[in-house]
Amino acid sequence: MIDTVAGLAADPSGSTAQDVVLRAENVHVEYDGERPTRAVRGVSFELRRGEVLGIAGESGCGKSTLAYAVTRMMKPPAQLTGGSVVFRDREGRETDLLALEGEELRAFRWNRLSMVFQSAMNALNPVTTVGRQFDDIYGAHRPEMTKSERAERTKALLEMVGIDAGRADGYPHELSGGMRQRVVIAMALALEPDVVIMDEPTTALDVVVQREILDEIERLREELGFSVIFITHDLGLLLEISDRLAVMYAGEIVEYAPAERLTDARHPYTQGLLRSFPDLVGERRELRGIPGSPPDLRGEVVGCAFADRCEYAFEPCRAVTPHLLDIAREGAAGWRAACHLNDPEHRSSVSDAEGPQS
Amino acid sequence: MTTAPITSTLPTATPPASGSSGGPAAWARGAWRTLRRSRRLTIGFAIITAFVLVAAFGPLLSGNPDAFSQDLSQPPSGAHWLGTTQTGQDVFAQLIASTRGSLVVGAAAALLATAVSIVIGIGGGFLGGWADEALSLISNVFLVIPGLPLVIVIASYVKGSSTLATIGVIALTSWAASARVLRAQTLSLRSRDYVQAARLYGERRWRIVLVEILPNEVAIIVSQFIFAVIFAILTQAGLAFLGLDDPSAMTWGNMLYFAQNAEALSGGSWWWFVPPGLCIAVFGAALSLISFGLDEVLDPRLRVHRPRSGRRTRTKGTAR
């Protein structure tokens, strides 16, 4: 697991180090307990300026834990047991997120990096007006702003997310769920952060509203140029909105690819996920999910964590932990999968086995 | 923290997982492990066990608490470990006998109060409609009537009667609060999907209440019971101290009452009133410890975080 990190840092896609805004390396998170759960096991990723990085995975895969770790919002029993998260601003100055404490950390959040969570819309304070809650943000981070400047800014933000500016004087309960979630997104953008981390921001909403909000995020991103880490279980959605995608399974990233290449996934788990939801207008085809369930992360995972559910599993899968390897393909820059089937060394041992390629 | 599509991760009132299901031996092992998980629970449980053992077997071993001796108002000595009263009775023997008396009153009154609160709270919550309205009204009335004065009034009305009357009076004045808690919980459980499912296949109402709802309220009932015991022992002590309890009963409260009447306080006979007072305080504290400990075990969020040594930990990541 450790030796993959070096490979990741040197990005073969040719992106220069300058346009990376957030880099996480070898992040480990454990949940304390009688037998500690190793929820995130050596995850590394890079977020480039202005891109949407999608992180897909199912419940328990560690994707939310990763978000909490990166934003430093972890609470016991979860604890970071290793790794680094570095933020790089437009001038190229680097900040070690994990070294920030107290006031620095507080200032860093909202200003540079903000979060929108699934239930965020329920986190609005029910007893004060929407406008006041915006004021609280400015009060904490931009104390120099005058009252009229604040009101101006709030109006602009609300209109930006498609909400009538007059709603600033209203209370959260007067807004529908979708509108409240838009308000939360506007709050996350209030201080023009470089990075917004969204963890299932639309899952609790109706399809149509969800779509409207996603379109809105996309439009705002084009306008304001912030980067997004978008975390969801809905791979179909991610394929559409993200530039690059990381698929997580059992606390690890198993595949990492440009979104348009992922339909041709190289990891059997990603392939399984892609088969797991029907396309609305596509041909009717036989549909199947992925039998079985993820491994218990309280113990040591030997070999590939997916091996027990994998139809292509062969000997090395049960013994050797696969690492993210570059997919040697034309135009496949930055495409990696952690599967022995893509590793010539192991693959040769089962040269005529039926792999996903066939 | 992991996000399934909107899963409900709130802890329900379920006993914690104790391994896989099995026989009573496995259950006992699970209970033992649960007990060991919280230091408060362990300590509280140890103290209560000691009290119960003393109450059960102590009177068989200690002397006759009513026996008079020639040693009047003696401080603690080898012959009288906790000294003697003004009339020459052995304080230690009295304390042992009173432990049994107080525990019996506390447990009995709490059992009675809990039983009443279960019937009224769960009954009202499940039945709904006018039955709920009526039962709620009754519990609200009992809730707003100031407790101690009512106890005093009732106790003086039935004065001179037995310990049973005391138990009844305490139970009558202490069931209302837990009835309300149970009613609220039942209202919430009643609309759970698993209860709806039971209605769907035509389960009878009493079965739904006793089999589907009640087991999920056990944790609440236990904690209500624990507080009812504390309340009952304190109330009984208060009543006895005011001279409203049967004076022939051996309880910590009665010991305090006699000590007070004999002016032990001003006379400096600390060995007479300190032990029963201390017993009340320690017993109450131990029950509270059990209650908090149970909360801690049942709700992992309350558990104190102690990073174990020998591992590379980075507590920085936990700053808020």
Add this chain to the structure above:
Amino acid sequence: MTALEVRDLVVEYAQSRGKPFRAVEKLSFTLEAGRTLALVGESGSGKSSVLKALSRLVTPAGGQILLGGRDKVPAKEYRRAVQMVFQDPFASLNPSHSVDHHLRRPLLATGRARRGTEADTAVAELLRQVNLTPAADVARKRPHELSGGQRQRVAIARALAPAPDVLLADEPVSMLDVSIRLEILNLLDDLKRQRDLALLYVTHDLATARHFSSDIMVMYRGQVVERGPSDEVILNPKHPYTQLLAAAAPRTGATRAEVRAARQVRAAARSARDAERRETVVGDGCRFRPRCPFAMDVCATRPPEAALGGGHRVLCWLQSEGKAAA
């Protein structure tokens, strides 16, 4: 064979002030043995109220529910014949009881098995049917020891225990992980075929509705606005609301350029609608009017149900014979 027929079903809820709130407005449909009907709608569409009425958890304010052609079937008989699978498998199993309890009780309560070995065998058989094996091990477990998918299988087995004719499935997979959703839906599909069940699949997901049902009804604010054979309704939607829903679903096969184009079309439709946004309170007229990009004056009056052939019907003025010039 028609297992359940719903005629002019009306569900109302009392409100603290004023008229009762009408959640379902004169809804009629039939459930056929061995077929799946999908009921698609968003929150507030009234689909849960339909389920509550069908499962007799609320009393309808009007209309009839005929089981096997008979109205007002006695409770005991109805309970056996109509069962439901709930949305949230984490809430629909009692944390205090074993899997065995969850299956044994409905068997005993509906008289499908006698106490003792007969019930033991029946429980094992139910678990086998929902592919939970080894049955003896699973039966001993309590819900918290099972995964979401396993729980939902137990919930399905419980619904099957009384040997129902009609199975109501209330968003049975929306709480589950993507990779196990299809397993559950395939299981329901197989069981429907084996047991000749009439299945009502309630969902907000158009894609699975299309793939797992023969017919679809799209509900909006208590009314069915479009219904018909699944492919017809999804591939050729006629009601503006169905079109909106279809446009909101993710397209897996689409390229980046197509995605971008689709977003622009949606944005245009939205701004057109916003410009003409009218009153939200709808009297007798079309309930979708305030959100409809094609709203016309005539929409203030109740839209007629237009038949487009092949069972495809739409509640919209755009499709009616004498439609106003749009």
